[in-house]
Amino acid sequence: MKLTKRLTDAFNAQIEAEMWSANLYSSMGIYFQKMGLSGCAHWMKKQAEEELGHANKLIEYGVTRGGDIKISAINAVPTTWDDPQAVFGHVYQHECHVSELIDNLMDIALEENDKATQEFLRWFVNEQVEEEETAQGILDKFNVFGVHGLYCVDHELGKR
Numbered sequence: 001m002k003l004t005k006r007l008t009d010a011f012n013a014q015i016e017a018e019m020w021s022a023n024l025y026s027s028m029g030i031y032f033q034k035m036g037l038s039g040c041a042h043w044m045k046k047q048a049e050e051e052l053g054h055a056n057k058l059i060e061y062g063v064t065r066g067g068d069i070k071i072s073a074i075n076a077v078p079t080t081w082d083d084p085q086a087v088f089g090h091v092y093q094h095e096c097h098v099s100e101l102i103d104n105l106m107d108i109a110l111e112e113n114d115k116a117t118q119e120f121l122r123w124f125v126n127e128q129v130e131e132e133e134t135a136q137g138i139l140d141k142f143n144v145f146g147v148h149g150l151y152c153v154d155h156e157l158g159k160r
């Protein structure tokens with residue numbers, strides 16, 4: 001059974017969203033690099049690579065299932081933030097948004113009665129729990145230590 005047109009369209013939209021995420025994190029990495037926060041920049045680079053990995057996972061599955069998978073134009077991403085804490089606030093918000101997108105994708109797979117795709121998407125559902133938790137954890141460190149903890153946070157994120 002091939003991916004339905006509706007699921008294919010939803011996959012293409014999610015691939016675009018994952019690629020946009022990769023660009024967002026690359027942009028955040030540039031922001032940190034310019035500030036001299038190389039640990040935060042390193043973390044963002046890894047995060048961007050992960051997002052491209054998500055896009056590739058969706059592409060591979062979509063093509064395997066005979067979907068008409070296409071890469072579309074990716075919208076521009078933000079290039080500046082108020083401060084490092086605001087960047088991680090944005091990461092957390094963005095990951096919550098991606099979780100909603102994945103949930104919507106799962107709803108479509110359920111409505112289309114595509115069991116294989118439901119199984120495939122379960123990995124993404126679990127991955128989002130981890131993504132939100134990680135972003136929340138970094139934000140918590142900022143909230144506890146404030147600006148003075150920046151050096152410690154930067155050092156820790158450099159170990160990713």
Ligand code: MG
Nearest residue numbers: 018021051054
């Ligand atoms: Mg992702």
